[in-house]
Amino acid sequence: MTQGVEMDGMMTHAALSPSAHLDSFARDNLPPREQWPVFLLDRPEFRYPARLNCAVELLDRNLERGRADHPAIVTPAETLTYRQLAERVNRIADVLVRQLGFVPGNRVLLRSANNAWMIAAYFAVLKAGGVVVATMPLLRAKELGQMLRKARISHALCDARLVEELRKAEAPDLKHLVTWGDGALEAMCEAASPDFAACDTAADDVCLLGFTSGSTGEPKATMHFHRDMLAICDGYSAQVLRPEASDVFIGSPPLAFTFGLGGLVLFPFRVGATAVLLEKAPPEELPAAIARYRATVCFTAPTAYRVMAALATQHDLSSLRKCVSAGETLPKPVFEAWQAATGLKLMDGIGATEMLHIFIGAREDQIRPGATGLPVPGYEAKVVDESGNEVPRGTPGRLAVRGPTGCRYLADPRQAAYVQKGWNITGDTYVQDEDGYFWYQARNDDMIISAGYNIAGPEVEVALLTHPAVKECGVVGAPDGERGMVVRAYVVLHPGHAPDEATTKALQDHVKREIAPYKYPRSIVFVDALPRTETGKLQRFALRQAAQTETAA
Structure with missing residues (x-):
């Protein structure tokens, strides 16, 4: 069956199949077809029948x-x-x-x-x-x-x-x-x-509206088809994660978060495995649950793995065989701490609500610590400039991706910004190396331009996290009359370390030794906790707002 038509050597979605929807609201509010990304549907695993209920x-x-x-499902209650x-x-x-x-x-x-x-x-x-x-x-x-x-x-x-x-x-x-x-x-x-x-x-009937966790303004609703729900299973799960029917999945992300939906429900169900569902799974409690249920596959955020690594010796985590990290960038120190504690390599990945799940990652045998990985089979990715032209390898730029899934916003003019020339522009700054691996730099709006230098906030965070006094940190740009912006770090200290000038200088000197000295945080603010979303993702926008307010004051 034909799943698409050839256009400029690429596969794009053909005319929509007759819908089963008597309420046509979803299909009526799909974005204009000229604003859709190119969909790559020519691989055998993505050639689904025209009629399909996921x-x-x-x-x-x-x-x-x-x-x-x-x-199928194991919970504390049933x-x-x-x-x-x-x-x-x-x-x-x-x-x-x-x-x-x-x-x-x-x-x-x-x-x-x-x-x-x-x-x-x-x-x-x-x-x-x-x-x-x-x-x-x-x-x-x-x-x-x-x-x-x-x-x-x-x-x-x-x-x-x-x-x-x-x-x-x-x-x-x-x-x-x-x-x-x-x-x-x-x-x-x-x-x-x-x-x-x-x-x-129909395989292309809308079955899911995934609302993005945008920081301000009117929320965006991403539209996903029945075939999309299978495509992430037959793409990332089948070809990178590679679970088995005997696996027991566990994790912390809410099911309303598509990272959680895929990792805790769709992926295990596609192979007939078991999903352990916990109403609350903070990192302090997740290791005990892993031991109790003998979980083999874990999905959670980097911040959770950092906490869990310190608790690993207190629980039997020997049942684990695969651990996936997503939701925010995985700092190399967290990767190393988890591997030292468990012997397992964290499988980093980048996904997006617009793309439904992970589109760049790496199998265990392909992992390079610090790199997000390679495009999931079936996806293509590149780093582009503001005009959409691919930049030379090793040059920072905007991440562009396309594959069997892609962005369709519900009746939203922001569709034209996310999809450009058939590619999904994710809002992330990346570098692609000569071997094709993608290395995360920052969200596009997290790049700090200070005295003419481009500084990626997450890179400074990684450097700070290697200091024994730092429990958590978030780095943003703060307005500065002389430099335009300066690097400001919001730091949560481990107990026993004083939030004083001596600690500030020690952290600044440490960063200068770890990375280029011009990237060090000229301003450090000690806080008791960092603002995070329900999924554990650092809310850098809240830190940016705080930096603006504090500077103005």
Whole structure:
């Protein structure tokens, strides 16, 4: 079957298949076709049939393959086999259609921590032909309202413990809100059928709206098709991670974060493995959970691995065989600390909500410490200048990528900025070396220009983290009348180190020895904690705002 048409030697997506959506909102609000990236769909693993429901492929196929009685989900509260999960999914889908007036194409907001009911609700929406909008548990009414209005959401399924903020949100289109954990959805499921025929969706029907964790302004919603959900499994997971059916996955990212969705649900389900879901998995507690559940594959952020490395001797982590790090850049000292503590090489990777999951990474035998890695098979990447022209190897520039997944914003003029000349411009500054490896420098807006020098904040962070006094740090530019900007470091110290002038000088001298002296932080601010997102990502925008305010004051 033809999945695309040839254009200038590249494969781009052909005309859309007839949609199964009776509610056409999602397809009606796809970006203009001329603003789509080029999609590379010519590899055999990405040649999906025109009619495709990803819930069937990821869940129901495991019943056909003899995995029905294998644990699909393990939580502290319950364990569900693939057969049990499929039945719960069918009952929720039946509730949506027969009791709540749901039709294919409706958007359904899901609100919960990582647990079995969240997964069952997620797959029920997919199987019924709906569009999932999963949300972070810590979001408040204002943020939820923005999503509800932007996506014209009609239905919501919510953990009863988190319903208060949702009820306060301004949502004129929301007609049905059902909670679980208080018996409401459970009772409806008791009366529902355990059988449900999957909606005959098109492979290119929208099934997921992933809202970006933007720092300010109107949030962007990224649009993903049923085939995209499989493409990340058949791309990064199958060809770089390479899990097995016997694997037990564990990690900390929320399922509303596509890093967590792939790493904790889609990847294990694609091979019939087991997912351990923890509602709370701070780095101080994750090692104990790894030991308890004998987890083999871990997904979390670099900051968590740094904390966990220091705790590794207190827990039996011998079951681990693969550990993936993403969400922010992986500093080399963290890589080295984890390898020293466990003997395992961290698998770094860069992904984006717009791309759904990781598109540059490396298998264990290809890892170069400090480098993000190589393009995932099926993806192409290059470093370009402001005009989109590829720069010489070794030269910093903007990262451009394309592959089987790519950016489609829901009715958003910012589409034209993210996709340029058919390439996804991720907003990251990278260097590609002569061997093709990509080395992260900074987010484009994290480059600090001081007295004519370009300084990457993350590089200074890596240098600071090699000092024994530094527990955590974040580096940004602060306005300066003489130099334009100076490097400012916000530093969390380990206990026993004083936040005084002597420590400041010691850290500055240390950085001068580690990297080019002009990059040292001329300003150091000691803080008790750094601002982070729910996924553990450092909020550098908050540090930049603080630097602006402090300088103005």
